[in-house]
Amino acid sequence: MLNKDVQAILSDENKKAATRTAYGEKIAELGELNKDIVVLDCDLSKSTMTSVFAKKFPDRFFDMGIAEANMMSVAAGLATTGKIPFASTFAVFATKRVADQISSSIAYPGLNVKICATHAGLSVGEDGATHQAIEDVAIMRAIPGITVLSPCDGTETGKIIEYAASHYGPYYIRLTRSNIPVIFNDNYKFELGRGTKILEGPKATLVSTGFMTHIALQAARELSDEGIELDFINMPSIKPLDEELVLESAGKTRLVVTVEDHNIIGGLGSAVCELLSEKMPVKVIRMGVMDKFGASGEPMELIKAYGFDKESIKDKIKSLVK
Amino acid sequence: MDAEMKKMLEGKAEDIRVDIIDMLCESGSGHPGGSLSMADIFSYLYFSGSLNIDPENPRMEDRDRVVLSKGHACPVLYATLAEKGFFEKSHLKTLRKFGSILQGHPDMKKVPGVEMSTGSLGQGLSAAVGMAMGLRLDKKDAHVFAILGDGECDEGQIWEAAMAAAHYELGNLIGILDRNGLQIDGFTKDVMNTEPMIDKWLSFGWHVIEIDAHNFDEIESAISQAKEVKNAPVMIVANSVKGKGVSFMENECGWHGKAPSLEEAEKAKSEIAG
Ligand SMILES: Cc1ncc(C[n+]2csc(CCOP(=O)(O)OP(=O)(O)O)c2C)c(N)n1
Numbered sequence: 001m002l003n004k005d006v007q008a009i010l011s012d013e014n015k016k017a018a019t020r021t022a023y024g025e026k027i028a029e030l031g032e033l034n035k036d037i038v039v040l041d042c043d044l045s046k047s048t049m050t051s052v053f054a055k056k057f058p059d060r061f062f063d064m065g066i067a068e069a070n071m072m073s074v075a076a077g078l079a080t081t082g083k084i085p086f087a088s089t090f091a092v093f094a095t096k097r098v099a100d101q102i103s104s105s106i107a108y109p110g111l112n113v114k115i116c117a118t119h120a121g122l123s124v125g126e127d128g129a130t131h132q133a134i135e136d137v138a139i140m141r142a143i144p145g146i147t148v149l150s151p152c153d154g155t156e157t158g159k160i161i162e163y164a165a166s167h168y169g170p171y172y173i174r175l176t177r178s179n180i181p182v183i184f185n186d187n188y189k190f191e192l193g194r195g196t197k198i199l200e201g202p203k204a205t206l207v208s209t210g211f212m213t214h215i216a217l218q219a220a221r222e223l224s225d226e227g228i229e230l231d232f233i234n235m236p237s238i239k240p241l242d243e244e245l246v247l248e249s250a251g252k253t254r255l256v257v258t259v260e261d262h263n264i265i266g267g268l269g270s271a272v273c274e275l276l277s278e279k280m281p282v283k284v285i286r287m288g289v290m291d292k293f294g295a296s297g298e299p300m301e302l303i304k305a306y307g308f309d310k311e312s313i314k315d316k317i318k319s320l321v322k
Numbered sequence: 323m324d325a326e327m328k329k330m331l332e333g334k335a336e337d338i339r340v341d342i343i344d345m346l347c348e349s350g351s352g353h354p355g356g357s358l359s360m361a362d363i364f365s366y367l368y369f370s371g372s373l374n375i376d377p378e379n380p381r382m383e384d385r386d387r388v389v390l391s392k393g394h395a396c397p398v399l400y401a402t403l404a405e406k407g408f409f410e411k412s413h414l415k416t417l418r419k420f421g422s423i424l425q426g427h428p429d430m431k432k433v434p435g436v437e438m439s440t441g442s443l444g445q446g447l448s449a450a451v452g453m454a455m456g457l458r459l460d461k462k463d464a465h466v467f468a469i470l471g472d473g474e475c476d477e478g479q480i481w482e483a484a485m486a487a488a489h490y491e492l493g494n495l496i497g498i499l500d501r502n503g504l505q506i507d508g509f510t511k512d513v514m515n516t517e518p519m520i521d522k523w524l525s526f527g528w529h530v531i532e533i534d535a536h537n538f539d540e541i542e543s544a545i546s547q548a549k550e551v552k553n554a555p556v557m558i559v560a561n562s563v564k565g566k567g568v569s570f571m572e573n574e575c576g577w578h579g580k581a582p583s584l585e586e587a588e589k590a591k592s593e594i595a596g
């Protein structure tokens with residue numbers, strides 16, 4: 001059942017956009033309004049879409065070459081002078097390769113750097129395992145003081161980028177490569193530490209984030225048609241998590257399923273487990289990458305093969321609510 | 323440099339060295355070697371008037387910035403900042419103790435005058451590059467100084483930063499390389515040879531000036547020359563003696579990261595004052 005409060009913010013979903021594209025457009029738009037915004041990239045501006053900003057504001061765009069460690073610490077230095085640096089590259093390189101630079105140069109001094117990492121998860125597709133970040137959220141969550149956000153569509157991305165640009169502190173924003181349906185319309189408002197309950201039902205709580213939201217939402221709708229009504233929560237704010245919303249829903253359904261395009265270790269599922277095991281022990285099933293490396297293939301083909309596509313989600317929930 | 327100025331700077335360097343020994347003796351751990359090797363350069367930077375800084379207003383917008391990329395040598399920075407009046411000297415004896423503003427490696431959030439948190443080697447030069455880029459965007463005249471270790475130059479990130487600084491023609495960036503020839507496991511030439519150092523910086527597009535790190539005339543002329551270079555970063559390769567001023571610490575890698583005992587501290591201080 002559709003949550004009556006969300007009617008006004010849902011889009012018709014015929015539009016599609018990649019969240020990286022929404023990022024590129026939004027940051028170029030914000031660059032007009034705020035002259036302190038600077039953008040850095042490591043030779044991937046045409047893929048991360050920072051090229052839109054680069055074209056418009058060549059003086060405030062810095063291509064750092066294929067040198068991610070340097071980029072992160074340079075961004076930190078820029079932030080000390082009052083700039084608002086947005087640093088972009090693929091999520092694999094923006095996290096695993098530079099965890100220490102982010103921790104020591106950005107997070108420890110609490111500097112105002114926004115890491116906008118694109119091409120997260122298996123949904124990268126054909127490039128294969130070396131280019132599919134499945135541990136980025138785990139790494140970023142474990143670093144003190146970093147806000148970790150994972151928008152599910154173009155609208156949410158735009159709102160999150162606006163929010164990050166106007167709120168001080170280190171942010172990790174996880175963006176995706178492929179085109180996905182636009183779930184929210186422009187009335188949607190992003191709030192830090194808040195998720196959105198899109199569907200309501202007593203049988204289970206399904207929580208998803210980022211690329212997986214449009215797939216998990218479809219699974220929840222189809223289950224609802226079959227008489228299995230769920231709470232469906234989109235959770236863009238992974239750190240801080242919307243604890244209130246998860247606790248409220250889990251208290252009612254007593255069964256939680258999480259879905260994410262990430263290793264089941266350390267991501268959204270872990271965050272939900274950490275919360276519930278302390279405050280409301282209920283059964284949690286984590287769906288996502290089962291601690292394996294990715295592979296080449298088409299995004300949907302991979303997600304199916306790794307067992308967290310729409311049908312797998314439906315089957316899992318059916319088996320649990322029986 | 324006139325004799326009076328030289329005498330004053332020598333006196334400040336002496337005070338800084340004594341403070342380094344006292345604070346390390348009190349804390350029971352820390353890094354004397356690479357702190358002592360930079361005492362003369364820090365004396366010059368902070369007390370000759372060469373830096374535009376104000377201890378009363380440590381975040382002044384137009385200020386020059388000093389980034390201690392080799393963060394383990396923070397005793398020299400802390401002693402200098404205290405001497406300059408950025409914070410009370412009484413803090414020095416709290417070095418490395420729980421609750422102190424003087425962490426084992428510099429924390430910019432805690433200490434007035436510390437421009438960047440460092441400690442993980444190889445990152446401070448990049449941060450200095452970012453500062454230089456930001457200051458230039460704002461059309462400020464300020465300079466950014468980055469103090470590097472020669473062992474630190476083993477880090478690939480140093481050379482990433484070196485490329486970027488030259489690529490963006492950061493004439494407002496001045497590096498000072500503490501070329502003391504030692505790191506932890508031994509001589510740099512044995513652990514990981516970084517020579518020919520001067521050729522490396524030159525080939526990366528930097529302007530290079532080689533000096534004796536313990537000669538105030540050379541320090542002065544290098545820094546004033548460096549400020550004149552407008553379209554390229556400058557590396558002052560400062561040939562130094564690790565542990566300078568304390569005979570039993572000089573050129574001994576064993577004194578990289580070990581605090582002196584009380585007796586050793588007394589001996590060290592009498593040599594410094596003598
Ligand atoms: C990334 C990193 N690796 C290792 C260390 C441990 N460490 C601290 S000081 C040091 C040697 C530094 O040598 P050098 O840069 O020559 O400094 P100096 O001789 O001036 O003290 C090492 C390996 C560190 N702080 N950071």
Ligand SMILES: [Mg+2]
Nearest residue numbers: 472473504505
């Ligand atoms: Mg050395």
